[in-house]
Amino acid sequence: MKVVKFGGSSLASGAQLEKVFHIVTADPSRKAVVVSAPGKRHSEDTKVTDLLIACAEQYISSGDAPELCEAVIERYAEIAQELHLDQHIIERIRDDLFTLLNGDKSNPVQYIDAIKASGEDNNAKLIAAYFQHKGIQAEYVNPKDAGLFVTNEPGNAQVLPESYENLYRLRERDGLIIFPGFFGFSKAGDVITFSRSGSDITGSILANGLQADLYENFTDVDAVYSVNPSIVKNPKEISELTYREMRELSYAGFSVFHDEALIPAFRAGIPVQIKNTNNPAAQGTRVVSKRDNTNGPVVGIASDTGFCSIYISKYLMNREIGFGRKALQILEDYSLTYEHVPSGIDDITIILRQDQMDGSMERQLIRRIEEDLQADEVIVEHNLALIMVVGEAMRHNVGTTARASKALSEAQVNIEMINQGSSEVSMMFGVKEAQEERAVQALYQEFFAGVLIS
């Protein structure tokens, strides 16, 4: 039995929905279908989720948003028309949207979350209506009725463990289950969304709950590529990778699959198959617990920008009890999260996403570190890119770090920092953002030689 998830671009138009219908009905083991809200039809288009957020914000500030509301309804109406569906479904969507928009605004975050989630919810209703119209036994299932409960953290919900048992009961249902992605319910009964692109998370939770044999995730590329195709032309496709490799790659910018979405599938040992709605015959990428290492030491190279580093040095730091804890406590006091902490005997570097701090917070933070830790030197460096060289086989392979640093030095890329020790699956290089592309290309050429660089 399979759980299948379709992303926004796979559901952006009537023509796309026809493809989805053929994919789902081609295999009777596809039991549950998780859907996103309609996404972009072309690169300049706006996702329904973004329209809904703008709509909710405008309602809060001015009590009305006629153009944005119509733009949302129009997206569904166009799809319904293309598929010759009864207008009744659009009336239902319109009523639902206006009921939400005219609802209680006393908690704006909660208000926006409920409206944001309606993109998926209404799309699931529309898709169930379409499958029924085509003579298939299919039913929209509400996450509350199904018992998908989450923490009360709007925009960052975490699944509550009891959900899995509740969802297992869906197995008893006849026919196809059409399930909206991206949100669950708090124990108090409020709609709470996962982080953006969170329908991948719903799919994984459902796969775990239903104890599916496979979680198929349909998107708009043939496979996960070994490197960002906008940096390297025609990169190698990855046919198989482990959960840990996928997690490292999606953390550092591979947006094909949400990095949080792996955990539920991983815990239940369910493989994830990433496939292309526009080319379902392509093999795609399979994410599994263990794989044969046939690709050489490196499976992929990912990179992401927008990081800064806080370098703290203090003579004899290694002898000072509690130094690291105190440094990290200061970050916690400012509600900052950090990504990596490479350290030496007299210094420690904390790497974090720089959009968490503005200039004034940064000045206060430096002062606190200097004063509380009696640091000799505190230096903040901005605009860093992190490059992750990922592959389970690296740890059994002599010389991978040497090859990577040689490739970077030959490409005249200055390595600001390296972090390899703690992860068994990846090696991290920090470079200046301006050198990101060059660095990625050099590494790609080193580990996937013989491929043309754009």
Ligand code: ASP
């Ligand atoms: N529609 C939501 C978003 O745009 C969730 C998703 O597509 O997975 O973030």
